[in-house]
Amino acid sequence: MQYRRFGKTNLKLSVFSLGTMRCLASEAVFQQTVTVAVARGINHLETAQGYGESERYLGRLLQSGQIGRRSQLYLTTKIPPTAEAAELDRQIDRSLARLQTDYLDCLALHGINTPAHLTQVHSSLKAVEAAVADGRVRHVGFSTHGSLALILAAIQTGYFEFVNLHYYYFFQRHAAAIALAQQQDLGIFIISPADKGGLLYTPPDRLKALCDPFSPLALTYRWLLSDRRLTTLSFGPANAAELDESLAVADLEATLTPAEMAALARLDQQPLETLGRDRCAQCYACLPCPERIQIPEVLRLRNLAVAYEMSEYGQYRYRMFENAGHWFPGQKANRCTDCGDCLPRCPQQLDIPQLLRDTHERLKGPERRRLWG
Structure with missing residues (x-):
């Protein structure tokens, strides 16, 4: 497993982060998936208040000692923005109680998708500052499904140390946000490149042929990881068996091989040949x-x-x-x-x-x- 600096947080995160939204079929499945992921070198676990029992399951697993000491892992949870500082303060304490920990390595304000959400962040900023001051939260960032203009505005506020962002081979609209985040030394966490990036775990035959001898998932992971500005990629396996394909590229050097570059060139050429003037x-x-x-x-x-x-x-x-x-x-x-x-x-x-x-x-x-x- 490779590790990269997460921008100004200075955390050294594994290049893959375990999202815990899908491995919730049972607590046993959750525990096995997280335990195997940590054993294979993942040190960053991401959850959210909206992910069902994820925070509670993770808290019990941390307390069991099965995945090592709390200090060896980095936890991110996500909480929706709110205009009320007191309410945000309560939500931070709620996540800490569920996770059975006294601090969050990273708090992501979840879903800054509209200008109103960004205004709410400004209104409740005192709660975030207080949580950082008293040690309950160590680093603050945001996740977004918003427009490029909104993302750039959020980065420019100076409130945040990292961003959770949609950016994939098949969706490069947010390239300017990557550049600005890197300029301001924000950690860059890519959201769900396998699923939102193209349902790449179930690729169509034409896409598989264009990527051959690589799988579309592995090739596009490699495209992302060749960009050293990006710290970590989120993936959310439903069970431990689904870890294998993603982690197969976790130890590879960042530089793309000639064969990978040739496959990407085929992908680049394909729309020009098939879509024409449309x-x-x-x-x-x-x-x-x-x-x-x-x-x-x-x-x-x-x-x-x-x-x-x-x-x-x-x-x-x-x-x-x-x-x-x-x-x-x-x-x-x-x-x-x-x-x-x-x-x-x-x-x-x-x-x-x-x-x-x-x-x-x-x-x-x-x-x-x-x-x-």
Whole structure:
């Protein structure tokens, strides 16, 4: 296992962090997964108040001594932002009690997804400062599913020492946030690259062929870890057996091999060959849309479905529109009214309304009969 400095926190974290959201089938499964992960060199465990029994299970495991001394591990928990300092203070104490520890190595304010959330952070900052001053919290960061502009604004506040960020081979929109975080010496924690990064544990045949002789998961992990600005990648196995594929690359040197670079070059070329003039370049100039359609994200999912046959991933993400609130905002593509507002702003002169309709038909998934119909 390799270890990297987590920005200005100066913590040396394993390049893979164990997310504990999925290994909750039973407490025994949880304990086995965490125990094996720690034995294999992972020293950073991530949980959240919203992850069911995860905090409680982890607290009991820490107290059992099965995974070594508390001082040998780094714990991050995530708490939603709130405007009330007293409430945030209570939530910090609640997590400490569940985890059966007297300090958090890292507290991440979870889901700074809108400008209102960032305002709430400012309002409750006294509680965070007090928790740091009295030793209950050692380092403070944030997780986000928000826009690039919001992420840059959050980094620029100077409140935070690390960021939990979506950034993957198949989603590089947040490259500017990576650069700014590195400039300000924030630790950079990549969220869920296997799942949110493309359902890469169940890749389609075309993607597997393009990545051969590597698996798509291993190759894209290697792409991320070749960037020394990134400290650690989150992965959330459902059980101990799922640790193997991810940890197979944990000991490799950061520099990509010629064979890996050749496979990545094939991935780069594929959209150019298959999408032609319909390839959305993800410039975001088409926004805002009067119907609140997240046009670039919709067309990114189309790009992936057409170029790499990543339709399962596209459907998984597309179904979240209109169903996930501020975690995945925007209307489905069939809300397009052909108003044409986006057309003069597109430097590629894409027929955006037609591409939106095509994406909806590709990714809407099967109709489901209502139980009462």
